[in-house]
Amino acid sequence: MEFFHQRTHIDFIGNRYKFFAVSGIITILSVVVLAVRGLNYGIEFTGGNVTQITYEKPVAIHEVRLDAEKTASKDAGIQQFTGTNTFTIRIKGEGEGSAESVDKFLAELQAARPDNKFRIDQKDYVGPAVGKHLFRQALLAIVLSLLGIVVYVAFRFNNLVWGLAGVLSLVHDVLFLFAFYSFMRSEFNLTLVAAILTLAGYSINDTIVVFDRMREKMRIYRKENLGQVINQSMNETLSRTVITVLTVLIAVVALYIFGGPVIHDFAMGMTWGTILGCYSSVAIAAPLVYQFEVGHGERAAEGSAPAAGDLPPAPSPSEAPKGPQSSRAERRRRNK
């Protein structure tokens, strides 16, 4: 079986401004959503209490709210898992000794409904100091790993421009995922930090495969138009890109549907992130490399915008130059 029986001839480079526009809109929307809605930090980062209880018999959420109002803790936020008797009760940032006060609250809540016992599924208390510490650690992990990836890409491809292009497309994906969680009002906790870092790793993974092919092609077709080389590299790796995205999608969608509530948000974000990550490596990262190398400050290149055609047959491996990449200046010259 094969998805692309025919060689594809998609002109990624020629359409790069359309892609840039789409991604620009996505990025701006992401920033706006983040600025307006903010992140719904979980107690891991803010400190406080979350308790999950399940009643034996059905009970409506407003009844539980009424019960809660009669108790000493008035600020309890109560949510219901749709279609179940399970509720989460959140009491934010109460400070010290609040683990005990929650026990008292739960006892009072149970006393209000003696004929319908609940069991405590889960009880989390995080002190404010710990929350601050965990938040700092998470932020550090995200920033450092993004930095690590940039350095690695720049080093491996021996060119800061490639690292920059890779990272811009990566930041685009990561920003989107932040905004997605902000929009969905997902509780932003350590699991979601893991989702973001995994996506970062995966997205750059995709980018690198495309870059790797571009690097290889550039060595062989030193004299050809850069845009054409990039285009063909991406078309050749397209079927691989689609297939790996499919297999990862299978995994995360399976987690999303069957993985249970704990990793629900993780899997949901990963699903959308994977799709966007695939798009950005093909439609953003590689065209950005072209833009930085050629389009930037060299309007002459625009006129001879490359057609998405086939390159002449590759020289046999023995003839292909094995030396280091041609210098930037050299490539510019040939693109003029």
Place this chain on the structure above:
Amino acid sequence: MSKLQLKWAGVLALVVLSCAALYPSFDWYSKTPQERDRLEAGRLRPRWLLNLGLDLRGGTHLLMELDVTKLPQDADIKDALDRAIEIIRNRVDQFGVAEPLIARQGERWIVVQLPGITNTRSAKEIIGKTALLEFRMEDDTDKGRDARTKIAELGDPFTHADDGTATITPAAAKLVPAGDALFPGKENSFHLLKATAPVTGAMLESARVETGQNGIPIVSFKFKPDGGRIFGELTAANVGKNMAIVLDGLVYSAPVIKSPIRGGSGIIEGNFRMEEARNLAIVLRAGALPAPVKVIEERTVGASVGEDSIRSGLFACLIGGVLIVGFMLVYYELAGVFANFALFLNLLFLLAMMAYFGSTLTLPGIAGILLTAGMAVDANVLIYERIREELRAGKPVRIAVDAGYDRAFSAILDSNLTTLISAVFLFQFGTGPIKGFAVTLTLGLLCSMFTAITVTHMMFHAYLANRGVDKLHIG
């Protein structure tokens, strides 16, 4: 033996080793819980075991902070923390928790994980008690009696905080004579005691629960020889006076010394419930913490929730795995079989390594395994697409296969290494389940580099070595 045969022997050896590493876990989890508890008590738990995280089996995770401000000025904080961990470990062991984890985290934090314990109150009581036991004499001078009457007129001389600590009010503090200290007793009483404590719990040798008069539990204790001598001298010098037994700043009882106590043993009465007395005996036996500890994070997962998580996590893994395997079969035919075999080996090696390192499998860890599976086939996809290209260019099968592996390698290496970078940071800065996720992701990537590249390549070689095979079923 040819080179290929040697390689196969190597893979076979790895498979056998992996099975050996996984056998203890398999054996352990097929036992009944009762049997596991019995072996646990006898310290017969196998060393190489794939542990289940608290989120998968229920239990309590506590993060405690050592209050270093209560340490003496010149104290070594690191040493105090180590001692606190040792003491907490002793207490938890005596409390009878299977497979507890007690570890240091950061400068002054201690992680305590108690699998299976979902009623945290009494566990917290045992772990958090400072267990600073002191024997102090009551001030029975005229001045002391005078002060006591005046303090009593104030009403309650203490302000009580939520967590059970009592602070003396400024008004009462003014009335306490020099050389004395005011202590709260049980049931809102107070005691005016000497500021010095000649005998402390550090001099104790043992403590246990006994049944006193009226069937009320009491805690009996025995001093070490030195302590017994000092205690004997103290009681001999103060016959007829009250001696207060103070634990963690609270007076439990203040009996009159009827005669010198020379035997080096005594009792604490305090209107205990049985459980209270038992817990007190445990903390006295295990010794006093160098400074108070405070719970700063507490997570409890009900056992049934853990079971649900395991079930849904494994089910998701199964469905996802089957779909990926099926897709590879349909899309790459025979080559897909090779890739699936490599994927299977990948999971086997991954689990074996986790068991060998005694890693903890958490729910995010299970997600990590499935994600690894999704990404592990990536390497094969890269290679196979490359082989297809070479075949399309008209190369003979054998050369196309080798070229495919050759050319895909740098992309595979680069892409895996970048993912490793983020996994390393996740491990470094993550806690609990996130660490578990990072571990599975890292090990999974390392395994997949080996299985997806080496093992499948060997399979191609073995297949193509057959006489007359000159066509490859790669979809």
